[in-house]
Amino acid sequence: MELGAMTEAGGKAPGMETRKLITATDNQYSGMLLKALDEQRGHGLFCDVTVIVEDRKFRAHRNVLSASSTYFHQLFSVAGQVVELNFIRAEVFAEILNYIYTSKIVRVRSDLLDELIKSGELLGVKFLADLGAPLQQVKSMSGTVTPSTSEQSDPDANGLEAPKPPVHPGSQILVSGNPVITESFSLCGVDSDATKITISDSDDDDDVIFCSELVPPKDRPLETKVPTQNQPCPNPVGASEQTNCSNSRSPPQSSAAPPPPAPRLDLPSAQTNPADSHASLEQPVPSAPKTVAPNVLRLNSAQIRASPHIGSAHEIEVLPIPEENHQPSTNDSLTDMDTTVIDEEEEEEEDVEDDDDILGLSSPGSASSSSLVQQPTTPKAAAAATTTVAAATTAAATATITVATTTDCTDVEKKPVVNFPPQPVSQPVEFKIKISDVVSGSNKDAPAGVAPKHVTEGQKTITLDTATEIESLSTGCKVYANIGEDTYDIVIPVKNEADGEVRLDDVPRTSADDPANRKRLKVKHDDHYELIMDGKVYYICIVCRRSYVCLTSLRRHFNVHSWEKKYPCRYCEKVFPLAEYRTKHEIHHTGERRYQCLACGQCFINYQVMATHIRSVHSQDPSGESKLYRLHPCRSLQIRNYAYISGNSSNIPMGNDNALTYPVAPVKDASQEPAPNPPAKPMTWDDIFVPQGNESLFKQNPSDGSTEFEFVIPESY
DNA sequence: GACTTCCTGCCACCGCTG
DNA sequence: CAGCGGTGGCAGGAAGTC
Ligand SMILES: [Zn+2]
Ligand SMILES: [Zn+2]
Ligand SMILES: [Zn+2]
Numbered sequence: 001m002e003l004g005a006m007t008e009a010g011g012k013a014p015g016m017e018t019r020k021l022i023t024a025t026d027n028q029y030s031g032m033l034l035k036a037l038d039e040q041r042g043h044g045l046f047c048d049v050t051v052i053v054e055d056r057k058f059r060a061h062r063n064v065l066s067a068s069s070t071y072f073h074q075l076f077s078v079a080g081q082v083v084e085l086n087f088i089r090a091e092v093f094a095e096i097l098n099y100i101y102t103s104k105i106v107r108v109r110s111d112l113l114d115e116l117i118k119s120g121e122l123l124g125v126k127f128l129a130d131l132g133a134p135l136q137q138v139k140s141m142s143g144t145v146t147p148s149t150s151e152q153s154d155p156d157a158n159g160l161e162a163p164k165p166p167v168h169p170g171s172q173i174l175v176s177g178n179p180v181i182t183e184s185f186s187l188c189g190v191d192s193d194a195t196k197i198t199i200s201d202s203d204d205d206d207d208v209i210f211c212s213e214l215v216p217p218k219d220r221p222l223e224t225k226v227p228t229q230n231q232p233c234p235n236p237v238g239a240s241e242q243t244n245c246s247n248s249r250s251p252p253q254s255s256a257a258p259p260p261p262a263p264r265l266d267l268p269s270a271q272t273n274p275a276d277s278h279a280s281l282e283q284p285v286p287s288a289p290k291t292v293a294p295n296v297l298r299l300n301s302a303q304i305r306a307s308p309h310i311g312s313a314h315e316i317e318v319l320p321i322p323e324e325n326h327q328p329s330t331n332d333s334l335t336d337m338d339t340t341v342i343d344e345e346e347e348e349e350e351d352v353e354d355d356d357d358i359l360g361l362s363s364p365g366s367a368s369s370s371s372l373v374q375q376p377t378t379p380k381a382a383a384a385a386t387t388t389v390a391a392a393t394t395a396a397a398t399a400t401i402t403v404a405t406t407t408d409c410t411d412v413e414k415k416p417v418v419n420f421p422p423q424p425v426s427q428p429v430e431f432k433i434k435i436s437d438v439v440s441g442s443n444k445d446a447p448a449g450v451a452p453k454h455v456t457e458g459q460k461t462i463t464l465d466t467a468t469e470i471e472s473l474s475t476g477c478k479v480y481a482n483i484g485e486d487t488y489d490i491v492i493p494v495k496n497e498a499d500g501e502v503r504l505d506d507v508p509r510t511s512a513d514d515p516a517n518r519k520r521l522k523v524k525h526d527d528h529y530e531l532i533m534d535g536k537v538y539y540i541c542i543v544c545r546r547s548y549v550c551l552t553s554l555r556r557h558f559n560v561h562s563w564e565k566k567y568p569c570r571y572c573e574k575v576f577p578l579a580e581y582r583t584k585h586e587i588h589h590t591g592e593r594r595y596q597c598l599a600c601g602q603c604f605i606n607y608q609v610m611a612t613h614i615r616s617v618h619s620q621d622p623s624g625e626s627k628l629y630r631l632h633p634c635r636s637l638q639i640r641n642y643a644y645i646s647g648n649s650s651n652i653p654m655g656n657d658n659a660l661t662y663p664v665a666p667v668k669d670a671s672q673e674p675a676p677n678p679p680a681k682p683m684t685w686d687d688i689f690v691p692q693g694n695e696s697l698f699k700q701n702p703s704d705g706s707t708e709f710e711f712v713i714p715e716s717y
Numbered sequence: 718g719a720c721t722t723c724c725t726g727c728c729a730c731c732g733c734t735g
Numbered sequence: 736c737a738g739c740g741g742t743g744g745c746a747g748g749a750a751g752t753c
Binding site: 546548549550552553554556557578581584606608609612616640642643 | 719720721722723724725726727728729730731
Binding site: 552555556578579580583584607608611622623631634639640641642 | 740741742743744745746747748
């Protein structure tokens with residue numbers, strides 16, 4: 001502490017005594033403050049933002065992040081409580097976060113420094129961005145950052161006063177104004193361990209802001225097939241070896257930029273059954289956020305899709321609410337802070353809950369690029385800025401989560417990081433964000449021309465004057481359209497956490513995983529907005545903004561984002577987000593042809609092929625008044641066969657009713673005789689349908705004179 | 718252009734709850 | 736047993752792929 005005294009002199013009234021002005025400087029305060037903040041972060045105290053990177057959650061304080069990162073500063077002026085970064089790897093971000101909270105780069109593998117620097121540039125963390133010079137020396141060393149190599153002085157660096165001596169001088173080398181690289185360690189130096197922490201996170205809305213849709217789904221830089229070590233995998237048996245057959249489909253990209261040539265992880269062709277070609281996206285299965293219904297906000301602009309009633313004529317914009325005017329911090333104030341926090345304490349980031357969940361990558365309906373981050377200028381980066389949909393996640397309101405440390409003990413295959421815009425950190429960010437989070441209700445960087453109508457914060461009613469972007473609304477917002485003159489009132493329903501509703505997050509994973517054991521709980525979904533337009537209600541996916549007439553359709557659709565449920569093929573390794581997709585896929589394994597043309601008797605594998613046949617061969621419209629085909633109950637798979645399908649046991653594929661050709665009863669309970677193993681190879685029609693001959697697959701139902709087959713399903717059923 | 722896959726309204730079915 | 740919510744199959748158009 002420094003104490004000083006000066007005598008107050010002139011300017012005083014003649015009769016006044018001279019007084020001493022005391023100045024006291026607590027030189028340790030800044031360091032202690034930062035340490036305290038870091039400890040709070042470690043305990044999740046007062047954290048008001050969750051940053052999702054890959055499959056990991058990092059709890060932090062918005063003030064701290066915004067003070068140390070120009071990116072976060074600008075982001076938090078519009079974002080909610082949860083943001084997702086798609087352009088940084090979790091492993092790297094963990095280090096960045098550690099730096100932000102400790103002012104040190106501690107035990108960072110040298111092979112991460114490149115990414116660290118680039119990420120620092122992206123995030124506007126000047127200190128990290130300036131790590132380049134010391135990195136040159138560091139990289140010359142073999143694999144690790146050693147104290148000696150870090151002892152490089154860069155007088156041109158931040159120009160800050162030298163940090164105070166570290167608490168652990170043996171492990172750190174301090175260089176004035178330079179990055180502090182401490183305590184190098186080898187790849188095998190530290191074991192990951194897992195600790196249980198309890199996250200109490202009930203206060204915020206867990207809004208997820210997809211602030212940077214950087215990569216089109218199909219061109220997303222690879223997520224390695226096997227999760228990297230920095231993705232804790234409490235359940236290693238999960239889907240990591242599965243092929244994620246998301247229905248993702250790259251939306252039509254308005255951007256002309258080619259997709260980034262990022263490597264993708266494609267399965268070997270040998271693993272792909274030719275019959276599975278429709279499962280177009282063979283995404284690896286990264287660990288994904290489990291929970292279904294976050295409040296997800298996207299800052300990408302895109303039109304509401306699908307519903308013809310939600311036309312472009314109406315545009316919705318949540319009007320920005322000026323919040324604060326302080327300029328982005330240069331983060332210099334942090335770089336010279338001294339802190340003793342260099343311990344091994346694990347990051348408190350919460351592992352996104354379920355590692356065997358699959359990150360939904362699809363964003364079929366969204367196309368436009370995010371502009372929250374710096375706009376890429378290179379084609380690669382521009383394409384990267386187009387579309388991805390990260391899985392919707394939410395921090396559990398209260399959940400016990402296994403958290404693994406980020407210290408990697410084994411060889412971490414370095415993922416290509418492709419989304420580094422070339423702009424320097426200091427370049428102004430061109431914001432195209434037109435919306436602000438209703439809850440946080442601010443956007444000082446809103447573009448000009450957005451004329452606010454009115455915002456009634458207390459009533460959580462916001463009137464909009466355009467309709468293009470509603471994605472930043474908090475979930476549960478009800479958008480009342482056509483209130484008048486193309487204005488829209490968005491009503492945010494009051495959250496009622498005490499009404500007995502149960503978030504999926506709260507459902508114990510073990511029971512939730514087992515459909516048989518899962519208790520039917522009233523589940524609170526935060527997966528949509530409601531747009532009421534002309535008296536009709538449309539449900540809009542908070543992630544991709546597709547609109548739905550039926551909420552059940554949206555629920556079904558939302559799984560492509562959340563991957564809360566996975567539908568693995570029982571014949572191969574593919575996984576689907578919709579049960580129906582899996583069923584149709586498995587039909588290809590079995591080769592069953594359920595659609596029969598009544599004109600010629602020919603059978604087809606699906607409706608489309610059958611319809612094409614009828615149109616081309618018979619020149620008739622299969623969807624016309626008369627029934628031109630017959631749908632037989634599914635025998636090769638254990639699926640629900642509706643009564644109307646099996647209602648007629650006519651054996652003759654003729655007639656014009658809904659009768660079915662095959663005299664087979666729907667297999668209602670094939671599970672009572674599970675097969676020992678799923679077929680090792682894709683099965684063909686001939687493999688399966690050897691009527692009454694292949695006992696391994698079918699058994700004739702003795703109780704019925706008809707040839708009721710019991711299809712022995714794979715064990716995985 | 719043929720074929721495949723995706724998508725979504727619709728609705729039957731199922732299990733749980735009161 | 737009725738009501739309700741979840742599930743998923745189906746139709747048929749749309750979009751993507753080859
Ligand atoms: Zn969606
Ligand atoms: Zn399969
Ligand atoms: Zn025919």
